[in-house]
Amino acid sequence: MSKAKINQRTKERCLLTEITPYETPTLFSNWGSYNYILRLSETQQPTYLKKLFSCGSASVPFKYRISKDGVSTRTLSLVHPNSSYDIVAFYTKYDIAIIRACRRSPLSLRAPHHIAKFYTDGKGVEVEDKQVEDITEQTAHASSYFAYSRFSHLHKFFESDDFTELEKRYSQMRHLDISKFFPSLYTHSISWAARGKIRTKNQRFGGDKKNAKISSASFDAAFDELLQKLNYRETHGIPIGPELCRIFSEVILQKIDSTLIERLREKGLEMGKELWCYRYIDDFYIFFNEQGVFAQFFKCLSQELEKYKLYLNDGKEHAASRPFISPLSIRKLEISAYINDLCNRRHELRSKRSSGEINRLRSLIKDEEVPFSGVSAFLLSSLLKQLRKLYKMPQSTMGDVRLFDILYVYLDLAFHAFHMDIRVVTSFRITAIVLEVTRNLNRLPLAEQAKLMDKIIFELRGGVESAIFQGFSVECMNLFIANALFCDRHPLTAAVINDYIVRLRRQHDDEYSAKSAKRLSYFEIVSLMYYIGDNPRYREVKTALLAESKQIFCALDPCEYAEAAYLLLDLSACPFLGDAEKDVIIDAGMRHQSKIITTSDVGHFRNFVSDFSWYFNWTPTHPAQMRTFLDSESEEPNANYDLVRHEMLEAHLLKKQFMLSY
Numbered sequence: 001m002s003k004a005k006i007n008q009r010t011k012e013r014c015l016l017t018e019i020t021p022y023e024t025p026t027l028f029s030n031w032g033s034y035n036y037i038l039r040l041s042e043t044q045q046p047t048y049l050k051k052l053f054s055c056g057s058a059s060v061p062f063k064y065r066i067s068k069d070g071v072s073t074r075t076l077s078l079v080h081p082n083s084s085y086d087i088v089a090f091y092t093k094y095d096i097a098i099i100r101a102c103r104r105s106p107l108s109l110r111a112p113h114h115i116a117k118f119y120t121d122g123k124g125v126e127v128e129d130k131q132v133e134d135i136t137e138q139t140a141h142a143s144s145y146f147a148y149s150r151f152s153h154l155h156k157f158f159e160s161d162d163f164t165e166l167e168k169r170y171s172q173m174r175h176l177d178i179s180k181f182f183p184s185l186y187t188h189s190i191s192w193a194a195r196g197k198i199r200t201k202n203q204r205f206g207g208d209k210k211n212a213k214i215s216s217a218s219f220d221a222a223f224d225e226l227l228q229k230l231n232y233r234e235t236h237g238i239p240i241g242p243e244l245c246r247i248f249s250e251v252i253l254q255k256i257d258s259t260l261i262e263r264l265r266e267k268g269l270e271m272g273k274e275l276w277c278y279r280y281i282d283d284f285y286i287f288f289n290e291q292g293v294f295a296q297f298f299k300c301l302s303q304e305l306e307k308y309k310l311y312l313n314d315g316k317e318h319a320a321s322r323p324f325i326s327p328l329s330i331r332k333l334e335i336s337a338y339i340n341d342l343c344n345r346r347h348e349l350r351s352k353r354s355s356g357e358i359n360r361l362r363s364l365i366k367d368e369e370v371p372f373s374g375v376s377a378f379l380l381s382s383l384l385k386q387l388r389k390l391y392k393m394p395q396s397t398m399g400d401v402r403l404f405d406i407l408y409v410y411l412d413l414a415f416h417a418f419h420m421d422i423r424v425v426t427s428f429r430i431t432a433i434v435l436e437v438t439r440n441l442n443r444l445p446l447a448e449q450a451k452l453m454d455k456i457i458f459e460l461r462g463g464v465e466s467a468i469f470q471g472f473s474v475e476c477m478n479l480f481i482a483n484a485l486f487c488d489r490h491p492l493t494a495a496v497i498n499d500y501i502v503r504l505r506r507q508h509d510d511e512y513s514a515k516s517a518k519r520l521s522y523f524e525i526v527s528l529m530y531y532i533g534d535n536p537r538y539r540e541v542k543t544a545l546l547a548e549s550k551q552i553f554c555a556l557d558p559c560e561y562a563e564a565a566y567l568l569l570d571l572s573a574c575p576f577l578g579d580a581e582k583d584v585i586i587d588a589g590m591r592h593q594s595k596i597i598t599t600s601d602v603g604h605f606r607n608f609v610s611d612f613s614w615y616f617n618w619t620p621t622h623p624a625q626m627r628t629f630l631d632s633e634s635e636e637p638n639a640n641y642d643l644v645r646h647e648m649l650e651a652h653l654l655k656k657q658f659m660l661s662y
């Protein structure tokens with residue numbers, strides 16, 4: 001893959017990588033905050049836009065749920081854009097301090113090591129890295145502000161020589177993790193890790209003014225203050241999802257690691273002799289030969305964690321003896337072998353017999369020890385890689401292979417796997433597979449193209465139904481975005497979309513409303529708006545979405561609530577809304593700050609914001625250019641626009657690929 005150097009002086013790039021969870025709708029990114037702080041903050045802009053981004057009191061993050069394993073859910077947080085200045089200032093002042101604070105422990109498998117120097121565009125081959133390139137909304141970018149030591153992903157550790165050496169030296173392995181780790185963290189514990197709990201409390205509550213002043217200017221106090229501002233002044237629990245919060249936890253756990261090593265040494269247990277331990281975020285992997293050694297380790301670790309109000313998850317302890325290969329790893333090896341065999345048998349594949357392949361897959365993944373959620377993303381990635389290899393094969397080597405049959409079988413396997421485990425990561429993978437297949441449809445006769453398109457549309461819509469039924473909102477919106485690729489030629493009826501809206505609305509309580517009203521969320525409104533576009537058949541749907549948006553703005557001040565801020569900026573820039581429609585919702589949002597709103601105030605804000613892309617990427621081009629696509633007089637009026645949507649979706653999936661998922 002080609003790489004380009006990052007301008008390390010552009011500290012604002014931390015906004016692209018450090019505060020947005022990986023699990024967001026495909027077309028969402030934090031580009032709006034990055035572009036505003038870097039390029040727009042000094043321009044002649046509307047007063048109200050300055051207020052939206054002004055550093056001030058604590059703000060309320062947008063919290064949303066995703067599927068964790070197909071059964072349970074996880075709540076993630078998207079912080080307010082007005083935190084952008086604070087975050088950039090923190091990284092500018094303390095990026096080196098973060099690196100130093102994360103060098104205390106030899107046990108950590110993933111910790112900030114140095115400031116990242118390169119980003120990748122995911123294409124081509126490696127080239128000379130002579131030119132520093134700017135980051136644009138279309139380019140992929142570094143997965144993190146920092147480059148990380150050892151291993152970016154846990155599976156790389158288990159495939160490494162380090163793991164093999166540990167297997168030679170130790171006969172036993174245990175896996176432990178911390179129960180409800182991020183929700184249990186206390187923001188002040190960063191200072192406990194840096195200077196000790198007693199000293200911190202004395203400085204915070206009873207120390208002299210000199211010590212208190214030093215504390216407030218220190219790295220740990222600044223980190224504590226920042227996380228509180230991001231999370232509505234909450235001190236118990238930190239926002240889940242942002243890379244910034246994983247760094248916060250790493251600083252604390254590094255202190256626990258170093259103290260743990262000292263306590264074990266006092267008991268006569270040396271790391272590298274009687275035992276060894278590696279930690280990946282909040283997961284501990286302990287290697288030893290004698291059970292008594294592990295018992296001492298468990299006791300010491302439990303006691304050190306308890307000092308920070310953290311506790312081990314007793315229900316998730318996993319034991320293994322040599323050879324150290326888990327049931328999950330065995331299952332992945334078997335799936336990999338099956339996918340390779342599938343490719344080798346491509347001459348035999350027939351669409352009418354795809355159910356036989358699904359049965360073979362069932363026999364591989366049916367395992368009481370290994371939940372399918374552990375291998376689903378791997379399976380879909382393997383299918384995608386084989387599809388890409390297939391397209392690159394010279395025509396002379398294809399022989400009598402029927403491309404239609406191969407694509408049909410691969411799609412059948414992929415969608416079957418997806419329906420069994422609908423999560424954000426699998427929705428990204430299935431979208432990538434759909435893009436790969438549709439990009440090469442022109443290699444088939446028209447009749448076969450139509451059959452595959454029918455298959456894709458049927459399965460995508462079935463996925464939407466399943467996601468809504470299971471209460472998976474973000475996953476459902478990713479499928480809606482994928483469906484939008486085909487909405488011009490294969491549209492959903494307005495009645496069907498209205499039914500989806502009713503069912504989605506039932507799943508959400510507005511926790512900030514006195515009446516706990518049921519309503520759509522920000523992600524749902526913009527994703528649905530993207531699908532319906534400016535198609536007149538959805539006029540009533542659009543009216544309903546705008547009415548719902550206005551209710552959100554009437555209830556939530558965009559200057560305080562992150563959800564309202566993101567929604568206001570994205571709808572104000574939406575190319576599918578007219579000026580009058582935008583003005584109604586802008587006026588509703590502004591009235592929290594002033595009861596006297598003039599037409600000029602609203603129009604100035606709308607005109608300025610409409611000229612830029614913010615968070616939900618309606619199109620990779622300027623809105624005026626997009627309207628040119630829509631107004632094209634070619635035989636297929638939307639052909640160019642379909643291509644734009646296809647390329648835009650692919651670019652965003654590429655960005656997701658390089659982000660480090662939690």
